[in-house]
Amino acid sequence: MSAYPTDSTHAPDALSWVASANAPDSDFPLQNLPYGRWRRPGETAWHLGVAIGDQVLDLAEAGLLAHADMNRLMAAPLAERRGLRLALFEGLRECSPQQAAWARALHPVAGLELGVPCEIGDYTDFYASIHHATTVGRQFRPEQPLLPNYSWVPIGYHGRASSIVASGQPVRRPVGQTRPPEGQSQPRFGPSARLDYELELGLFVGSPNALGEAVDLAQAETHLFGVTLFNDWSARDLQAWEYQPLGPFLAKNFASTVSPWVVTLEALAPFRAPLQRPDNQPAPLPYLSSADNQQQGALDIVLEVWLQTAAMRAAGHAGDRLSTSNAADAFWTPAQLLTHHTVNGCNLRSGDLLGTGTLSGPAPEQGGSLLELSAGGKQPLQLSNGEQRSFLEDGDTVILRGFCQRPGWRRIGLGECRGTVLPARTPR
Amino acid sequence: MSAYPTDSTHAPDALSWVASANAPDSDFPLQNLPYGRWRRPGETAWHLGVAIGDQVLDLAEAGLLAHADMNRLMAAPLAERRGLRLALFEGLRECSPQQAAWARALHPVAGLELGVPCEIGDYTDFYASIHHATTVGRQFRPEQPLLPNYSWVPIGYHGRASSIVASGQPVRRPVGQTRPPEGQSQPRFGPSARLDYELELGLFVGSPNALGEAVDLAQAETHLFGVTLFNDWSARDLQAWEYQPLGPFLAKNFASTVSPWVVTLEALAPFRAPLQRPDNQPAPLPYLSSADNQQQGALDIVLEVWLQTAAMRAAGHAGDRLSTSNAADAFWTPAQLLTHHTVNGCNLRSGDLLGTGTLSGPAPEQGGSLLELSAGGKQPLQLSNGEQRSFLEDGDTVILRGFCQRPGWRRIGLGECRGTVLPARTPR
Incomplete structure (x- = not known):
């Protein structure tokens, strides 16, 4: 059996309160939730974020991570990574109680610099x-x-x-x-x-x-x-x-x-x-x-x-x-x-x-x-x-x-x- | 001309107050001064040091460096690296006024762990x-x-x-x-x-x-x-x-x-x-x-x-x-x-x-x-x-x-x- 079976986070009818994520041709619907590094013009440090529609959710601003180290996120045990995915799914889903708070952690991707996703050793x-x-x-x-x-x-x-x-x-x-x-x-x-x-x-x-x-x-x-x-x-x-x-x-x-x-x-x-x-x-x-x-x-x-x-x-x-x-x-x-x-x-x-x-x-x-x-x-x-x-x-x-x-x-x-x-x- | 010509730090008759460095078959006489990383049993962080005879001089304890990052030392401009070599040579030389202070920054290599010299990217x-x-x-x-x-x-x-x-x-x-x-x-x-x-x-x-x-x-x-x-x-x-x-x-x-x-x-x-x-x-x-x-x-x-x-x-x-x-x-x-x-x-x-x-x-x-x-x-x-x-x-x-x-x-x-x-x- 695959280490990554389907679960509630793949439900195809689940929609997001981020409207652009619900377009049928969006690369980044609620079921995707890919991780990346971004920064604003002039910033030197990277933020960690998740793409949702045409927006990025800042993981620190949303209170989900206390660091901005992608390698550390990648190293986390599978159960912890699954927990984070579930929290993102539930928080970005329509009618989520997090909507008001997380809306402030949401930034349009346009205008941001997206980096190499992590520090690549080898x-x-x-x-x-x-x-x-x-x-x-x-x-x-x-x-x-x-x-x-x-x-x-x-x-x-x-x-x-x-x-x-x-x-x-x-x-x-x-x-x-x-x-x-x-x-x-x-x-x-x-x-x-x-x-x-x-x-x-x-x-x-x-x-x-x-x-x-x-x-x-x-x-x-x-x-x-x-x-x-x-x-x-x-x-x-x-x-x-x-x-x-x-x-x-x-x-x-x-x-x-x-x-x-x-x-x-x-x-x-x-x-x-x-x-x-x-x-x-x-x-x-x-x-x-x-x-x-x-x-x-x-x-x-x-x-x-x-x-x-x-x-x-x-x-x-x-x-x-x-x-x-x-x-x-x-x-x-x-x-x-x-x-x-x-x-x-x-x-x-x-x-x-x-x-x-x-x-x-x-x-x-x-x-x-x-x-x-x-x-x-x-x-x-x-x-x-x-x-x-x-x-x-x-x-x-x-x-x-x-x-x-x-x-x-x-x-x-x-x-x-x-x-x-x-x-x-x-x-x- | 080589970027690294001989100078006073190569003088073959210069001896060190670290007696073991003066043995004719020592790998690490006063004229060598190679850099490395070391730590004591139980320590997790590395120190930066220079080998001299059968001893290592801790660069931070000797007041020569304010960090313990070998990659940063390696990246320093040539003039700065030359300055450090000259300071080490003069301080470890016989009759140096630094002898009393630096003797406390000197540790026998035996019993220390010596690491990979730096973080190797590629x-x-x-x-x-x-x-x-x-x-x-x-x-x-x-x-x-x-x-x-x-x-x-x-x-x-x-x-x-x-x-x-x-x-x-x-x-x-x-x-x-x-x-x-x-x-x-x-x-x-x-x-x-x-x-x-x-x-x-x-x-x-x-x-x-x-x-x-x-x-x-x-x-x-x-x-x-x-x-x-x-x-x-x-x-x-x-x-x-x-x-x-x-x-x-x-x-x-x-x-x-x-x-x-x-x-x-x-x-x-x-x-x-x-x-x-x-x-x-x-x-x-x-x-x-x-x-x-x-x-x-x-x-x-x-x-x-x-x-x-x-x-x-x-x-x-x-x-x-x-x-x-x-x-x-x-x-x-x-x-x-x-x-x-x-x-x-x-x-x-x-x-x-x-x-x-x-x-x-x-x-x-x-x-x-x-x-x-x-x-x-x-x-x-x-x-x-x-x-x-x-x-x-x-x-x-x-x-x-x-x-x-x-x-x-x-x-x-x-x-x-x-x-x-x-x-x-x-x-x-």
Whole structure:
């Protein structure tokens, strides 16, 4: 059974006294209650808040928390986190006796700065989509797109925590070495010409595990706090030249963008899905295997990538949707990723971030990166305004969106994860 | 010119009123003054201290610092750090007027707990020894030991910060997947049978750089605070199975051990060395190239690995020296590593750790890992007490040592970095 079953806080007919939360297309209805950090212009310290409609409720002003430390909130025992969710649900519900008091703790999100949700100690990026791994693997290794370990190992590597930025922050095009021109030995050096996005989910760790202690699969979800959107910007030309034998480095660590609102696993309880495994793939090893994980370990989250070019922005055009995929098509579940990460005794701390890796769907048009959608740059995408893209150009804004939608349940949104490409700095 | 030239604090004839610092073989004479964190049994907060002989001077008790935050000390401007070094040197020097007051701030190191030197935000591991890369590459890829990018790119990847432990902490043998037996497809699962150490230097970042801002090679050393010993424990069998295509992960992140005393680049000023590049290697690209770096960018630090098995310990035997190498044989200098890390705009924070990668010398017996010394396990090492080792066994203690020694200068030691292997936890 999932560590986060549905309960009264998922009742689809419950409405909030915050009117904007009741719009059917709101990302943040009463049943969502995602956590984030915000501040007013000029403030240096962060507040902790919960998104409700187009408002944020300050947890301290509402008398719900005596601190503003998201990592501490994430580390709280499951029972305490459940209690907080219930208190928020009841207090924000129509006819709540808290309405008068809490209305003063409510602030319109517009005009506030939303930050990276917590202090991120370590950031790990996985490679959980077999569709992404196969398509990309075919470009790098046509003779063997999927390496033999992929079927067994939730492949992952460590990423850079310092350069994770909040949604809305611009991202500067990186400079670096790329493969030497044909017939030459000296690499090129300059701005990346193959800048890309990667559509991912970010999984935030809740309860930590001690160094040396593995987390069993059955317990794994109790160590996961919640989910965000995550854009793992990638410079494909830097990556192709540097990545052997130790993996990506400067191709990734110039920036990654995270969305501000952490949607808890509790809010996602109605949207669990069975794990989809292609028929030709073996069952996981016992430490990564359970009936519960097989039947409801995946998350049914619709994911979208939108691109707004500078020309679109100037014309008041909101952008093109480049792709749609679903997190339930991943080859490994969040619980499997966490359990694998700790099987050797590696310690995860509250606030640590696990990226799922690019979440591409099975169809070619469901690729979660331009590398996939443009076939490695060979087939440029035709945009609705007549422009083309093989990779990102300066001024392009990439917007990730995600939401859960099922008959009988309120829509639960992840909000958006947005970043605009700035031109490369001229090397001195 | 080096950012850290020699000055009065390197005067080889200067003695300390702390008698143990004046022994010719002391790692911590008056000219060293390395920083670390210590506490008494039962204390939870760390003190900041400087090692002098077999004592530690508490920086707060001596009136030199009003805080105990090593990251803040590391972030201080170069002029401030120089001022602190000069004050320590003068105050600990023979006949200093501070002797009476500071004697009360002096504590014997024996009996104190020495910690990880600071809060480590991000940890990057490089691959800076061409000798290590060639020997190991030959085992993994006999047809192409050194990949074409090695000559140009200071290869690096991100490691795990959460599992970096202080010298003296035991290290539990990791459990995980390894390559399937010949003719089978299902991987093995269990304790690593090829557990290894890696002899590295740890380089701690001092002044940070902002996201998006590259650090020029000429400025790189002003962003480096100092140096420790670093053991990047590695499970070779886990590594061989998991490392493609994204690099090492569970094979490394179960533990890394760092020595407690950060020897500043100022203390190392008399031990600079020219960069050694094999004749068949090209000159670095311009952003990684300068005459200063070529002539004095390297560090002349003698490095040793010692092994004390459980049987040796029971017999009162201090252990065997397995190898000796020198940090000056690295293919890239610390300044080159730092500049490369930031060329794409990646931000380094005060207290971030850069591992050099295994520092093997050019001769086969100078390998900085058992993987090299035992030819991938094929030629077990014969130990002085009759035991043999291909890889580490439970109860083995690995001790890294490092020191600088040149005629006309006082010996500057790095102390030691020590860890003992515990048996694997039995999977439930």
